[in-house]
Amino acid sequence: MAGMGNAKHLKAGDAEPAPPAKDVLRVYGMKFCPYVERLKLVLAAKDIKHETVNINIQNKPDWFFQKNPRGTVPVIEKNGEILYESDITAEYVDEAYPGRRLQTSDPLLRAKEKIVLGDFMEVVSNYYALVKETDEGKRSFLTAAIKANLDKVENFLGNTPYFCGQRPGFTDYMIWPKLERILLFDPEFIEQNPKIASYCDRIGEDKAVKACRHPNQLLLQYFEGFKAGNPVYDIGTVE
Numbered sequence: 332m333a334g335m336g337n338a339k340h341l342k343a344g345d346a347e348p349a350p351p352a353k354d355v356l357r358v359y360g361m362k363f364c365p366y367v368e369r370l371k372l373v374l375a376a377k378d379i380k381h382e383t384v385n386i387n388i389q390n391k392p393d394w395f396f397q398k399n400p401r402g403t404v405p406v407i408e409k410n411g412e413i414l415y416e417s418d419i420t421a422e423y424v425d426e427a428y429p430g431r432r433l434q435t436s437d438p439l440l441r442a443k444e445k446i447v448l449g450d451f452m453e454v455v456s457n458y459y460a461l462v463k464e465t466d467e468g469k470r471s472f473l474t475a476a477i478k479a480n481l482d483k484v485e486n487f488l489g490n491t492p493y494f495c496g497q498r499p500g501f502t503d504y505m506i507w508p509k510l511e512r513i514l515l516f517d518p519e520f521i522e523q524n525p526k527i528a529s530y531c532d533r534i535g536e537d538k539a540v541k542a543c544r545h546p547n548q549l550l551l552q553y554f555e556g557f558k559a560g561n562p563v564y565d566i567g568t569v570e
């Protein structure tokens with residue numbers, strides 16, 4: 332959990348922090364954002380030191396758009412250079428910093444991992460549509476689409492412990508934050524796929540995953556506010 336940073340979320344009207352000191356990597360994040368968690372998992376897995384500035388994404392400070400015109404987190408800043416998008420920032424830090432390279436080096440396997448990540452993101456988009464859908468016919472259609480794509484993910488895993496092979500790697504860290512949420516909110520989807528279910532137990536033991544994981548109760552508390560249209564970011568430990 333500490334991995335996600337406990338800094339207060341800055342909002343419109345709050346002063347822009349001074350730039351990071353020379354050679355210091357700064358992450359602009361949001362404590363409960365699964366895309367920020369992707370990047371934070373890579374940072375934690377590689378023990379990359381960084382500082383965190385959290386942003387209230389419902390009421391963003393104007394200066395934040397100068398960092399990222401898209402207005403989304405995560406963003407990274409170092410020595411005057413800025414990058415955004417979870418996959419791009421995570422790839423960048425994996426390549427730019429020393430330590431175990433998390434991206435699969437074999438080009439064919441890496442390409443196949445991208446395909447399964449795409450299948451999993453189909454699960455995610457259908458899941459979020461399902462949560463909002465009230466029409467029964469559309470709900471059945473979305474449920475079937477979720478199951479079909481989860482089956483593809485299950486088949487990809489086969490008897491391999493992780494999406495990246497014998498150890499958690501880049502693709503695992505891109506998948507886990509959303510998988511974690513589906514597991515928490517609708518575990519029956521995951522229980523239908525025993526290989527994905529045991530994968531969730533296994534990756535739960537990973538040091539980076541542990542470092543970035545919020546207690547279930549805290550994540551549920553955040554989502555109650557989110558669903559009610561009033562997300563509260565400064566909950567749990569706030570420094």
Ligand SMILES: N[C@@H](CCC(=O)N[C@@H](CS)C(=O)NCC(=O)O)C(=O)O
Nearest residue numbers: 364365366388402403404405416417
């Ligand atoms: N494609 C982006 C998506 C990031 C994203 O949607 N982050 C959310 C927070 S979980 C955000 O910043 N939302 C603010 C907004 O869309 O205005 C990425 O992969 O980094």
